Amino acid sequence: MDLELLRTFLELDRNRHFGRTAEALNLTQAAVSSRLQALERQLGVRLFERGRSGMQLTPEGGRLRRHAERIIAAWRMARQDVGGAEAAGQLVIGGSHRLWDVLLQRWLNALRRREAGLALIAEAAAPEHLVRRLLDGTMDVAVMLEAPQIDSLKVDEIGHLELALVATDAALDPAVALDNRFIEVDWGLSFGLDFRRAFPDAAVGMTRVSHARMALELLHANGGSAYLPLSMVNRELDIGLLYRVGDAPVFRRSVFASYAVRTARRESILQSLALISGIDGAGSPGN
Incomplete structure (x- = not known):
């Protein structure tokens, strides 16, 4: 083949x-x-x-x-294993697109710095693809906003995101901020339900995006408002490029790590996940 x-x-x-x-x-x-x-x-x-x-x-x-x-994944891993003779080991990590720009790129950076001898394979993908890779045994650990309910997978809550309504105009109330310049970011079904409960009369946004980074770039280019992680926009808030929308609720989304219940790489997985708690904005489980 x-x-x-x-x-x-x-x-x-x-x-x-x-x-x-x-x-x-x-x-x-x-x-x-x-x-x-x-x-x-x-x-x-x-x-x-x-x-x-x-x-x-x-x-x-x-x-x-x-x-x-x-x-394809097995060939990539075999090539890394055979060709990377100097590596101390290998870890295949994955994360959802929603989290990559917000959190996981910094995790990968930290992991690369700390584990210089470890061969790393990283992939951003949709949750269903990540779960399939975990079940196939071609991925060691995946970080997502969704917790898969599968007996063969161990799921740990490793942190959380705080999503706040921010806008390019100061002193807005939520009703004004959720006008036709509101940018809907796809934070998943749970967020969508919480949002509709908090704002039952809000109109459907004219702009919908899948990634927080896309929304942030749109805000800088065209103005408007969006629900974004505080860890992502703290700098913009500090220097006055963005403003918090008063009285708008802050939504919390848990971050989960999933890996096989029976895995020979459990120690490496747990050591890699421990780095996430040290990343600004990752939060702590249960806090």
């Missing part, structure tokens, strides 16, 4: 678009199509259906995705 065919398949599944996949892989669209056809010939099945709603995985494609992710 040609690994490049599997990589192309996975990238096409992520993008669901030949042009974007070709750009991501630095290929032509014809080359992407040729690789997909070659993989379909080898397997004897169609992997994608193409219709009015765009490209969708067939049931066979969905089953292949799980195997392809495992194969």
Whole structure:
């Protein structure tokens, strides 16, 4: 099996678009199509259906995705293990996109500084992908805002985020701050429910983004308001680029680490997670 065919398949599944996949892989669209056809010939099945709603995985494609992710991850780990003979060990860490800019990049920086001899593989992905990797044994630990309820996974609360309503204009009340310049950040279902309970009459925002960093850049460029982690905006608050919105509630989101109940790397995992408590803004569990 040609690994490049599997990589192309996975990238096409992520993008669901030949042009974007070709750009991501630095290929032509014809080359992407040729690789997909070659993989379909080898397997004897169609992997994608193409219709009015765009490209969708067939049931066979969905089953292949799980195997392809495992194969690529196993090859990456094998290459690191064999080629990284000088490394004292290896740790594969993951985190949700929502947390990467806010917290996990600083965790990775600290881990790299402290464990100079440790081979690290880091990945930001959607929670369902991270859980799948944990269950497959191709990832050692994942940090998310969601706590997976799976018996084979150990879940530890390792910190929390404090999400505050901030705005580019001073002295706003919540009703004004939640106007059509309000930027909705996707902090997950739990936050969405808490937000609607606190602001039942708030209109749906005209702008919705998946990452806190995107919202912060939009605020700097165009003004408005958004719920963002205090740890991310403390500097802007201190120098007057952003302002807290008076009387708006602060929402707390717990941060969880998940790893296999039975893992030979438990000590390395716990040592790596201990670094998070020393990161500004990570909070402490239960506080």
